[in-house]
Amino acid sequence: MRRPAALSGIAFALIAAAPLPPYTPAYEPTGVDERGMWMQADEAERQMRDSPFVLRDPALNAYVRGILCRTVGQDRCQSTRLYIQRLPIFNATMYPNGMMTVWSGLLLRVRNEAELGAVLGHEFGHFEQRHSLEGFKRARGLGDLLTWTALLSPTLYSSMATSAIGGFYSFSRGQETEADLLGLAYLAQSPYPAASAAPVWERLMAEADATAAGRKRKVKAHRYSAGFFASHPTELTRATYLRDAAAKANDPGYPAAAAYRAALAPFIGDFLTDQIKLNDFGGTDYLLGQLAADGWTPDLLYARAELYRQRGNPRDLVSAAQFYQQAIDGGFAGAEAQRGLGLSLLRSQQLDAGKEALRRYLDATPAAPDAAMIGALVGQ
Amino acid sequence: MVRIMGAMIALLMTALPVQAGNSLIAPGAKILVAKSTLAVTPASEWNKLGARPGRNSESWTLDGDGLNEITFYGGIPDGRTLFREVDKRNRPLPKVSGTMLITDIPALLESSYRIALNTPLMSIESVEPARFAGAAGVRFTYSYTRPDSEVRRLGEARAAMIGGLLYMTTYEAPALYYFARDLTAFRQIADSAAL
Numbered sequence: 001m002r003r004p005a006a007l008s009g010i011a012f013a014l015i016a017a018a019p020l021p022p023y024t025p026a027y028e029p030t031g032v033d034e035r036g037m038w039m040q041a042d043e044a045e046r047q048m049r050d051s052p053f054v055l056r057d058p059a060l061n062a063y064v065r066g067i068l069c070r071t072v073g074q075d076r077c078q079s080t081r082l083y084i085q086r087l088p089i090f091n092a093t094m095y096p097n098g099m100m101t102v103w104s105g106l107l108l109r110v111r112n113e114a115e116l117g118a119v120l121g122h123e124f125g126h127f128e129q130r131h132s133l134e135g136f137k138r139a140r141g142l143g144d145l146l147t148w149t150a151l152l153s154p155t156l157y158s159s160m161a162t163s164a165i166g167g168f169y170s171f172s173r174g175q176e177t178e179a180d181l182l183g184l185a186y187l188a189q190s191p192y193p194a195a196s197a198a199p200v201w202e203r204l205m206a207e208a209d210a211t212a213a214g215r216k217r218k219v220k221a222h223r224y225s226a227g228f229f230a231s232h233p234t235e236l237t238r239a240t241y242l243r244d245a246a247a248k249a250n251d252p253g254y255p256a257a258a259a260y261r262a263a264l265a266p267f268i269g270d271f272l273t274d275q276i277k278l279n280d281f282g283g284t285d286y287l288l289g290q291l292a293a294d295g296w297t298p299d300l301l302y303a304r305a306e307l308y309r310q311r312g313n314p315r316d317l318v319s320a321a322q323f324y325q326q327a328i329d330g331g332f333a334g335a336e337a338q339r340g341l342g343l344s345l346l347r348s349q350q351l352d353a354g355k356e357a358l359r360r361y362l363d364a365t366p367a368a369p370d371a372a373m374i375g376a377l378v379g380q
Numbered sequence: 381m382v383r384i385m386g387a388m389i390a391l392l393m394t395a396l397p398v399q400a401g402n403s404l405i406a407p408g409a410k411i412l413v414a415k416s417t418l419a420v421t422p423a424s425e426w427n428k429l430g431a432r433p434g435r436n437s438e439s440w441t442l443d444g445d446g447l448n449e450i451t452f453y454g455g456i457p458d459g460r461t462l463f464r465e466v467d468k469r470n471r472p473l474p475k476v477s478g479t480m481l482i483t484d485i486p487a488l489l490e491s492s493y494r495i496a497l498n499t500p501l502m503s504i505e506s507v508e509p510a511r512f513a514g515a516a517g518v519r520f521t522y523s524y525t526r527p528d529s530e531v532r533r534l535g536e537a538r539a540a541m542i543g544g545l546l547y548m549t550t551y552e553a554p555a556l557y558y559f560a561r562d563l564t565a566f567r568q569i570a571d572s573a574a575l
Contacts, residue, residue: 052501052525052532086500087527104500215472274500277491279474310487312477347481370507373483373518 020185021128023076034096034133041097048083048099055084055104055267063263064102064116071117071190072124080124088274090204094123096132107264108271109207109287113256114192115200121183121190122197129182131175142168172231180238184245193253194246201239203290207283208235214282272303281311298332305337309344320344335364339374346377355379401430405440414438416454418513418547421572424565426450434463446529448553448562450569455545462492462546471495478544483507485539485546486520493524501525512538513547513573523555534559538570549573 029038048054055061064084069077080098089105100123110116126132142164150157180197188194209219222236232238264271268291275284284307292300305323308316324341338361345354355378362374405411405426412419414437426440433439433451440450456462458478465473474491477484486504493502502524510519517540525532532555539548551566553559 052530053499053527088500217469274494277494277500279472279491279495310474310491312479312484343481343483347479369505370483372508376509377481377483 020073020182020189023128025075025079027079029096033137034130037133037136038097041095041099044095045081045097045099048101051083051085053085053087055086057267060084060263060267064107064120067113067117068100068120068124070113071121071192072186073189076124076128080127086270086274088271088278092119092123094126096127096130098127100124100127104267104271104274108268108275108291109203110200110260111255111257111290111293112196112260114187114196114253115255116260117190117192118183118187118197118200121186122179123183124186125179125182126175129175129178131179135172135175138168138171166228169229169231173226173233176232177238177241180233180242181245184242184249187253188246188249188251191253193255194249194251195243196246196253196255198239198243198246201235201242205235205239207286207290210286211280211283214280214285269299269303272299273306276303276307276310279310281307296326296330298327298330301327301330302332302334302337302340305340305344309340309347312347314348317344317348321348335361335368338364339368342374342378403428403430414452414454416452416547417575418452418454419574420452420549420569422565422569434461436460437463442562443558446531446554447558449551450566451550451552453539453546453548453550455542455547457545462488463496466496476546478541480541480546482509482516482518482539482541485518485541485548486522486537489537489548489550490522497524497526499525499527510538512540512549512570513542513575515540515542515547517541517547532556536563536566538573542575547573547575 029035061082061084065077065082068080068082080100082100082102084102084107085104087103087105088108089103090109091103092106093101100120102120106119107116110119145164146157146161149160184194184197187197205222212219223234224237224240226232226234226237272288275287278284285304288300288304288307296304301323305320305327308320308323321341321344324337324344328337328341338357342354342357342359342361345351345357348354358374358378361368362371362378365371368374405422405428407422407424410419410421416436426442429439429441429445431439434453434456436454436456438452438454439445440452442448453462456476459475461473461475463473473495474488476488480488486507490502490504494500503522505521505523507518507520510517512518517538519536519538522535522537523532524535533552534555535550535552537548537550539546541547549566549570551563551570553562
């Protein structure tokens, strides 16, 4: 029997409060569909293992894996292989064979271990409930139904195709909701507080608004009702039911923000660089503001300066020069801050001060890959 | 039935010119590229691809654009992207600015590639002053990997801002074997560039 396409509000509360489903270690796929999906997932994992996009730092991998294990429990997490991918987008994926991918854009956007645990728990929920198998069967069933209807009764086809396709997407949204609430149940039983799940979606909405505003697009009102073809519930819906379920769970916990910042510190500079080069001024400035909630560190100031210099309006160049200077005054370690300061000043027609900063850059890094070019700019 | 066959043949014929847009570039002759006044004189034979990356650009190859590709950008004006947008609403490309410094050109290419190809594995390796098309410009090298092929490619480019317009030529090929093989031929073409 298939689960209902969308879960009712009563069902939400039941799932959030219910004990975790029984777990089977070393599960082997059964049936032709599931074995076929696992075979494809195994092939995808073989490619993932050799991918140049995977971040292989042992300390980072162990840390993120530790968060997953603390969230879903040691026995469950042993059945997953985790790959951290350098992709500057908020996302994580779960394959039916237990391969989980965590994208660097997600690591950049969560503020503590508990928020990351909430997202990883959601992905693990898809795995534990074998959602991809059900989704595959449902899609095939839909294809079969529509093909036969089109052959046997074209008039009936035109009237039922829309509702059948709509039912498929609604089913997908139901799975997402189920995984969200199962993820919340993991959090509630972990050392992390269940209340950490909702703020992730709230900040994503705010970032999307900032991106739209930065691109001079109309900022759309966030809605509860998902679009007809939406595979996921809206962020507003997710934030709302997760907040309600967390209030019911009412579990204390420790979000571990300081530990998260310390563990990610060696990587944040690279992740920020990837983000800044996406030409998303509004969203990135919002994100930097969120990361600087406890104060602007020299790294964050440098990133903000780069962002403003890249947009390059005359007023941006003035702001960029200020941010570079603040980063330098705050003890920013890299000579590239002097480079950015110099180039910002040059573009603002402050030639002498600009060249002075570029000379400091060259003195500090005479073997820089662009030393010849910068040298030509300052007339050396 | 005959009518259906006729319609199919007509459909195939209308589809053909896209393929037939590729043409041979003869060696030794001066040729205008990228629908602009930028002229180059290749010493060897190349194939010009019918598909252009953007309005003011054009691509050449020897063995196919995945194995070796030269692209010419012929005077991109202020406010325009380097090449055609891939997803203007969600992933808009950065635009050329008339007040860009020469050092901003490699950064523009890097950001455009990262967005258009969906890859963070794109980096500028070296930047140095060089003349291009008779003007003071820049020569830079880079490397990138597309997520769909995972082949590491190397690139070399020359560029200059001339009269507020961006003129550039790039050469890209897989790091393994191909890049080194045709680099000299590219440099000869880049050296021959003139307005």
